[in-house]
Amino acid sequence: xxxxxxxxxxxxxxxxxxxxxxxxxxxxxxxxxxxxxxxxxxxxxxxxxxxxxxxxxxxxxxxxxxxxxxxxxxxxxxxxxxxxxxxxxxxxxxxxxxxxxxxxxxxxxxxxxxxxxxxxxxxxxxxxxxxxxxxxxxxxxxxxxxxxxxxxxxxxxxxxxxxxxxxxxxxxxxxxxxxxxxxxxxxxxxxxxxxxxxxxxxxxxxxxxxxxxxxxxxxxxxxxxxxxxxxxxxxxxxxxxxxxxxxxxxxxxxxxxxxxxxxxxxxxxxx
Amino acid sequence: xxxxxxxxxxxxxxxxxxxxxxxxxxxxxxxxxxxxxxxxxxxxxxxxxxxxxxxxxxxxxxxxxxxxxxxxxxxxxxxxxxxxxxxxxxxxxxxxxxxxxxxxxxxxxxxxxxxxxxxxxxxxxxxxxxxxxxxxxxxxxxxxxxxxxxxxxxxxxxxxxxxxxxxxxxxxxxxxxxxxxxxxxxxxxxxxxxxxxxxxxxxxxxxxxxxxxxxxxxxxxxxxxxxxxxxxxxxxxxxxxxxxxxxxxxxxxxxxxxxxxxxxxxxxxxxxxxxxxxxxxxxxxxxxxxxxxxxxxxxxxxxxxxxxxxxxxxxxxxxxxxxxxxxxxxxxxxxxxxxxxxxxxxxxxxxxxxxxxxxxxxxxxxx
Numbered sequence: 001x002x003x004x005x006x007x008x009x010x011x012x013x014x015x016x017x018x019x020x021x022x023x024x025x026x027x028x029x030x031x032x033x034x035x036x037x038x039x040x041x042x043x044x045x046x047x048x049x050x051x052x053x054x055x056x057x058x059x060x061x062x063x064x065x066x067x068x069x070x071x072x073x074x075x076x077x078x079x080x081x082x083x084x085x086x087x088x089x090x091x092x093x094x095x096x097x098x099x100x101x102x103x104x105x106x107x108x109x110x111x112x113x114x115x116x117x118x119x120x121x122x123x124x125x126x127x128x129x130x131x132x133x134x135x136x137x138x139x140x141x142x143x144x145x146x147x148x149x150x151x152x153x154x155x156x157x158x159x160x161x162x163x164x165x166x167x168x169x170x171x172x173x174x175x176x177x178x179x180x181x182x183x184x185x186x187x188x189x190x191x192x193x194x195x196x197x198x199x200x201x202x203x204x205x206x207x208x209x210x211x212x213x214x215x216x217x218x219x220x221x222x223x224x225x226x227x228x229x230x231x232x233x234x235x236x237x238x239x240x241x242x243x244x245x246x247x248x249x250x251x252x253x254x255x256x257x258x259x260x261x262x263x264x265x266x267x268x269x270x271x
Numbered sequence: 272x273x274x275x276x277x278x279x280x281x282x283x284x285x286x287x288x289x290x291x292x293x294x295x296x297x298x299x300x301x302x303x304x305x306x307x308x309x310x311x312x313x314x315x316x317x318x319x320x321x322x323x324x325x326x327x328x329x330x331x332x333x334x335x336x337x338x339x340x341x342x343x344x345x346x347x348x349x350x351x352x353x354x355x356x357x358x359x360x361x362x363x364x365x366x367x368x369x370x371x372x373x374x375x376x377x378x379x380x381x382x383x384x385x386x387x388x389x390x391x392x393x394x395x396x397x398x399x400x401x402x403x404x405x406x407x408x409x410x411x412x413x414x415x416x417x418x419x420x421x422x423x424x425x426x427x428x429x430x431x432x433x434x435x436x437x438x439x440x441x442x443x444x445x446x447x448x449x450x451x452x453x454x455x456x457x458x459x460x461x462x463x464x465x466x467x468x469x470x471x472x473x474x475x476x477x478x479x480x481x482x483x484x485x486x487x488x489x490x491x492x493x494x495x496x497x498x499x500x501x502x503x504x505x506x507x508x509x510x511x512x513x514x515x516x517x518x519x520x521x522x523x524x525x526x527x528x529x530x531x532x533x534x535x536x537x538x539x540x541x542x543x544x545x546x547x548x549x550x551x552x553x554x555x556x557x558x559x560x561x562x563x564x565x566x567x568x569x570x571x572x573x574x575x576x577x578x579x580x581x582x583x584x585x586x587x588x589x590x591x592x593x594x595x596x597x598x599x600x601x602x603x604x605x606x607x608x609x610x611x612x613x614x615x616x617x618x619x620x621x622x623x624x625x626x627x628x629x630x631x632x633x634x635x636x637x638x
Contacts, residue, residue, distance in 0.1 A: 123566035168355035190359035
């Protein structure tokens with residue numbers, strides 16, 4: 001007799017079918033339309049737009065800033081999660097709640113606030129600008145905005161894993177002679193690595209897609225790809241907009257797939 | 272002395288988890304710290320390791336006071352109750368961890384790890400990650416990891432608590448064999464008196480933070496120093512007697528007064544094996560009916576009920592049971608061959624003894 005796996009809750013076929021149709025409408029059809037639109041161009045035409053100096057510069061700004069912001073978020077998010085999970089102090093719950101703030105705040109508000117804060121006459125800008133540190137309307141501003149919007153991801157991916165680490169493991173390392181740094185870097189950090197990477201890739205993906213906050217703080221001379229797409233649309237240059245969009249899509253996809261691969265490698269001990 | 276504790280106390284706020292405990296463990300000894308949960312035994316073990324600091328008193332390892340020596344420098348091997356393996360490292364790397372810290376050269380490290388893998392029969396598992404191992408294997412990896420840097424003492428916290436009964440027996444045998452081969456000074460914590468009796472050379476019994484008795488398994492079983500120990504080690508029947516008309520009585524049973532005045536109470540305890548029984552109703556002084564027979568394997572537990580309704584529990588070997596030709600419902604005669612006076616009237620029970628009355632049934636009611 002053929003063995004059939006039984007589930008407590010039936011309906012695998014129905015739910016899978018529904019999921020696929022839904023995903024199709026929400027994700028695949030719009031993306032497919034984008035590719036179809038791009039296919040109207042000849043490869044040479046497409047390529048010319050895709051690697052024009054201005055487009056190349058915008059990719060660099062987009063991915064470069066997103067990468068730097070995600071890296072900083074990975075490090076600082078780890079620290080924040082550590083403090084929230086490990087220590088008990090007054091205001092801890094408030095701090096915990098504040099972490100989610102960037103999720104809820106409209107990104108335009110964030111961009112506007114940051115631009116004002118770092119402007120030459122702003123609260124922070126008035127101290128930083130004389131020192132030669134320009135954030136508002138400078139490339140650094142883009143990174144600051146992206147750090148802000150990506151903050152919750154690493155913290156939230158890391159919290160449950162940190163809570164799960166048993167104190168016994170640290171004690172075991174100590175009885176074997178390991179000092180604090182060694183225990184942290186050889187025992188704890190590797191256990192956290194998969195979650196840090198997950199948080200990193202989420203923050204990175206979010207930062208690549210960010211538009212609202214960046215436009216308020218970005219300098220004129222360095223634009224992100226989304227801005228370039230917007231300018232092209234304003235010029236009724238749909239082909240130009242689509243070509244850049246497709247390049248963004250492909251690069252993002254490849255990057256996320258690679259990060260996923262690294263994540264699998266880092267969590268090999270769990271399989 | 273490999274380990275020595277001198278008047279060691281540990282207080283958490285007002286509560287004394289460990290109260291002025293002194294004892295020594297000889298080089299190469301295998302010692303059990305036994306007691307009910309909350310008895311302070313794990314705290315003592317953790318203080319020896321340096322994971323807790325004593326509030327008072329001195330701890331010496333190989334004659335050197337180690338109170339101010341950090342856990343990293345104490346050169347102890349510690350096996351945690353939950354194994355605490357490093358889950359991101361393979362079995363090999365787990366065992367090599369301590370050796371790397373001690374900066375052993377790579378070749379010696381590999382040789383040592385392989386030696387331990389062989390000793391603990393973990394060959395072929397070197398590349399596995401902890402979550403791919405069974406409970407018993409994880410426990411053995413934890414022991415191998417603790418032993419790798421050649422510690423001066425091996426400390427184990429409830430080492431066999433988290434595995435099922437059959438594996439637990441295997442691991443006990445492991446520990447005894449391992450200790451025989453390496454003769455490293457070993458101290459382990461357990462709440463299971465049978466485990467302590469079976470595995471250790473000597474048992475240190477704790478109750479409510481105080482040291483109740485130290486001795487070889489046989490010593491603490493046959494000569495318990497107080498009621499706490501008597502009830503904790505093995506099974507003890509306790510009878511509350513009252514002195515009337517020149518004898519201490521309970522129902523039809525009567526005992527000498529042991530100097531207790533008329534009308535006062537006397538408490539005695541006896542081991543199940545101290546009850547003699549016979550089918551010849553004239554052979555012993557008391558009569559009873561065999562109410563229940565519980566089959567335990569080699570031993571059988573018998574429940575006798577006297578005509579007045581008093582229940583007496585006893586144990587008998589299977590061979591004796593067959594020889595006597597007993598069956599449930601039989602009438603027989605019995606006698607209590609030896610017993611121990613636990614308290615005379617007016618002796619207030621020390622609080623830790625009172626606590627044992629509520630101890631989980633597995634401690635004393637197992638038989």
